[in-house]
Amino acid sequence: MSVIVITGGSRGIGASAAVHCARRGMGVILTYKSNVQAADSVVQRIKSEGGHAVALELDVSHAGRFGVFVDAVREALQSNWQTTTLGGLVNNAGHGLFNPLETVTEAQFDDLMNVHLKGPFFLTQALLPLMEEGASIVNLTSATTRVVTPGVAPYAAFKGGLEVLTRYMAKEFGERRIRANAVSPGAIRTELGGGLSEEFETLLASQTALGRIGEPDDVGRVIATLLSEESAWINAQSIEVSGGYII
Numbered sequence: 001m002s003v004i005v006i007t008g009g010s011r012g013i014g015a016s017a018a019v020h021c022a023r024r025g026m027g028v029i030l031t032y033k034s035n036v037q038a039a040d041s042v043v044q045r046i047k048s049e050g051g052h053a054v055a056l057e058l059d060v061s062h063a064g065r066f067g068v069f070v071d072a073v074r075e076a077l078q079s080n081w082q083t084t085t086l087g088g089l090v091n092n093a094g095h096g097l098f099n100p101l102e103t104v105t106e107a108q109f110d111d112l113m114n115v116h117l118k119g120p121f122f123l124t125q126a127l128l129p130l131m132e133e134g135a136s137i138v139n140l141t142s143a144t145t146r147v148v149t150p151g152v153a154p155y156a157a158f159k160g161g162l163e164v165l166t167r168y169m170a171k172e173f174g175e176r177r178i179r180a181n182a183v184s185p186g187a188i189r190t191e192l193g194g195g196l197s198e199e200f201e202t203l204l205a206s207q208t209a210l211g212r213i214g215e216p217d218d219v220g221r222v223i224a225t226l227l228s229e230e231s232a233w234i235n236a237q238s239i240e241v242s243g244g245y246i247i
Helices: 012-023 036-048 062-082 108-132 151-170 200-207 216-227
Strands: 003-006 027-032 052-055 086-091 132-141 179-185 239-240
Touching: 003 012, 003 062, 012 027, 012 200, 012 216, 027 036, 027 062, 027 216, 052 062, 062 108, 086 108, 086 216, 108 132, 108 151, 132 151, 132 216, 151 179, 179 200, 216 239
Parallel strands: 003 027, 003 086, 027 052, 086 132, 132 179, 179 239
Antiparallel strands: none
16 A cells, blocks of 8 residues: 655645545545644544544654654554555645735745745655655645735745746656656635635636636645556646636
8 A cells, every 4th residue: 555645634635635545545644733633533534434544743844853753654654554665745734924025024934935845845855765666746836826916925936946846856756756746726715824705715716717716625636646656657747726717
């Protein structure tokens, strides 16, 4: 059984990806920052459907602690799946900031960078020795890298950096047949940034060709597909999952 690590897997897109990966027969190690109850709920849902999952604590903004996390992953792999390798990694954990560019503080800037760019960079580096040949990496970016949305400049900038990093991962890890792709969600109904008001949701739906905003499952299914053998020849791509947002 291939085992996948999904950061930020206790809610939203990460939780959906965890469920869909498990339905495809993958083992899932999902991470949470502080809400252990939400993470346990996802684990129990997966187990109730006959899947296998565990939850581990991880704050992706603290790269210095990744060594401890890698040790926990090794233990989880051995005790739950009797294996020593990973089949994939989903760099999903994150949060938003909706402030005009001129009001963003250095602390806010650094926090977003640590979560959305530095964290995925060094977590991937830390877990790379555990990844089996032919593994798959999926990095969550954002449609805001294509569509300029006032108030999210640093968030979009770091997501853009992660998109570029994805191509470098695909190139440098190619000798081990490790694929790397980015998934770029549009407007999705999650808790990111405090969620969507009814008025804002209506506006976003009107700007989307399919006439609605997305649901976490719209993205979770794509992530699971990219991690599977069905996508074995998809590499170094950025796939926007937005229903046709501002086209």
